[in-house]
Amino acid sequence: MAGAERKPSSLHVLRAITARELRLAWRRRLLKLLFLASVLPPVIFITVILVRLFVERSFGADLDWDPMLRFLQFQAGPVTLLALGIGTPCVARDRAEDVLFLYATRPVVPWHYALGKLAAVALPAAALMLLPGLLIAVLRLTVTQDLGAAGAGLLLLKMILVSLVMGWAYAGLTVGASSGVKRARWAMLLAIAFLVFPDMVAQLVTFGRAWPMGPGSAVNRLMESLFDLGLDGQGLWCLALLMLYGAGGAWVSVQRAQREMIP
């Protein structure tokens, strides 16, 4: 008998859980399509930027239009669907198959489990927001040259903030919903309800004057704050709300894991 392994690092365990979730997601045709769909907005916007450059240089027209906000708002669509597709089955499936205790028989603790699942949603969501955005920023810095180094740095910081906050919030929303039920389709409905109803209820109650309450509208308003209106009170509220959605989902997932990772 060969010697048993030493206990693995927390990072190793987290990476293994996240990588498995992503591998399982990649096997699903719909998610592959959504992933490809999330590559379309950057292609479209790069084309738009190049056309704008051509028009400005050829006709001397000044098209005063910042494509970054529009790009991020478009990109948020497929990324939201992708997050729903990856996140909603991940805990519900384990619960339906009664395998949470199996994790506990390994050197895995509840927060490894929850964080591994959250990262499987947050990392691709953030990457799909950030990487094409980076590409556009580099294009503007080098080809269209309508952005200086300081401007590019600031843009980069804003994009990192939006990407990470959106990834965290959507991970909390979808994995949290998945932790509440035993069927992926119910988790999907629950997550969609959280995307739709908080805003709907708030708007009804305040006759359309409410600040964003749902994660979708909060992401949208945060983008507007950062890239157009300036970081105002509503922008800060959206930032806090999105962090809260992520933390809430993480808390629900850890609680679920603690309760069910026992014999």
Added chain:
Amino acid sequence: MLSAPAAAAPWIEIENLHLDRGGRPVLVDLSARLAGRAVGLVGANGAGKSTLIGALLGVLRARSGRASVLGLPLPAAAREVRARAGVMAEQAGIFPGGSGVDAVAFAGMMSGLARREALRRAHRALDALEVGEERYRPAKGYSTGMRQRCKLAMSLVHDPELLILDEPTVGLDPPGRAQLLDLIRQLRDEGRHVLLSTHVLRDAEGLCDELLLLDAGTVSYAGPVAALTQPSAGRLVACGDGLDEGFAGALAAAGVAVISRDEEHLVFSSRGDADLTAFWRVAAERGAAVRRLGAELTTLEDAVVDLMEAGHGRR
């Protein structure tokens, strides 16, 4: 509690363990030191077997008392224990969403193996369990036998020192059961410690050298299996025709203590040649046809049932 000494160093040590679940005491003042290569964990439903497994993995926290596994204190070294243990849990399934080999490899990764190494060892474990091309099929469609093999492969993939098997043969047909038991015996003989939780006492008798019998959260017996199944000293069992009530009465009149009797068997106490001579004399006088006479052998099942009944009697 009955107890018998064991020769090797104990690898499970439990001292005055109290563990509550849902506000109800499940393990009560549990103490045991087990050193056998394979230890059987038996007891009625609700006796606390699964809870004890949870405590030995450091998943369930005790209210008081101490426990250690492989010399590692719990719950402080819980992750270390779990890294060195392979667990086949009755109630848990297979990691869902992929093929059998995927699930086994993932189990290896959870225990610290790199992906490529985990995949290599997953194939090796499945080869050893004679799982062929089915390993590439989605695990969701597996038969019970295939699921059990896959679960065993998940517990073996990281080459653990300790195997904790919770009802491994449940749902298997007789050939599948025999095959799985042979494999577990082989794993034990390779030098692994085995903790076998089972209701099938024949399995425990065939595999284990020590037994931990739980009864309502307390230890009813902890010690060698042989001490429970060895021939009863001075007790003989006769088998044949004519061993009726009259025979028993005549034997008792001759000064031999009759312990029990049914249609074909009679158990009596033999203190020496005088009792044996008296037995044969009564048999000859009454024309009884004795086909077999020998020491009374106790099966583990009989011994455990006796212990459990004695426990119920004390309560």
